[in-house]
Amino acid sequence: MPELPDVEYYRIYLTATALHKTIARVEVRAPRILEGVTERRLRSVLAGRAFQSARRHGKYVFAAIEGGEGGWLVMHFGMTGRLSYFKDIGDDPKHDRFLIGFENGYFLAFVNQRKFGHVALAMSPEAFAEAKGLGPDALSIGREEFAVRLGERRGGAKATLMNQKVLAGIGNIYADEILFRAGVHPKTPVNTLDEETLGTLHAVMGDVLHTAIAAKRRCEDFPGSYLLPHRHEGGVCPLDGTPLETITISGRRTYFCPTHQSDERE
DNA sequence: GGGTTAAACAAAGC
DNA sequence: TTGTTTAACCC
CATH class of the missing domain: 3.20.190.10 (MutM-like, N-terminal)
Incomplete structure (x- = not known):
């Protein structure tokens, strides 16, 4: 956690x-x-x-x-x-x-x-x-370096975000949150993401982390539009009520919204 | 061979 | 229940 x-x-x-x-x-x-x-x-x-x-x-x-x-x-x-x-x-x-x-x-x-x-x-x-062998800290890494480090990987988006050697600090919960807010399917291979999407991912990552740090200090007070409060059995997408889907990635329970995080492999 | 992923493992409370 | 390590897998 x-x-x-x-x-x-x-x-x-x-x-x-x-x-x-x-x-x-x-x-x-x-x-x-x-x-x-x-x-x-x-x-x-x-x-x-x-x-x-x-x-x-x-x-x-x-x-x-x-x-x-x-x-x-x-x-x-x-x-x-x-x-x-x-x-x-x-x-x-x-x-x-x-x-x-x-x-x-x-x-x-x-x-x-x-x-x-x-x-x-x-x-x-x-x-x-x-x-x-830790990668740069997720809060300090710049957009350029972020794009370069992810660009040379061929794993899925979630697995790569959680890889501490790529960048350090992201775990299961926030990987799901970042991908949800960026509209990226967790299994999308990162080397297929274009420059614009990588930029979005980097910006969203910063937003999510800063918001979460602030929320920690205000007793778990996360915005309602966040995936986090809905990340449980029977949870629905906070944007449109679509039931969240769960899959397993690297043995980890992964929650995502099938309408807002399209599978770009298809 | 290096990157990637699945499986194994750690400990304790329910 | 999850991060890390280890083993097995794939070009």
């Missing part, structure tokens, strides 16, 4: 709550989520330091560690996850897998019910993205 807009919200949340506060303790409650780092190492890197700033690339949040050797804490939320800043350790959220305690007595928890998330360390967001 946490795709770019959700993760951007976590970045903002971390920035608002956890910067410039000296870290007093670190506790890993589910070692499984650690990726290439031990609890002992995390402690030695974080204890006595503070986070300086936070960034995001795709579905990853990075928190800069000031002082010491520097470096960045990296978090990925998997299917289910969020951050929670709270005061009383007795009020710790369910499924908190990684806890950072500050000297002011507050805690920042990495909440991850299904433990599909990851916590890691990196030299920089750039180095991490490079090592992972």
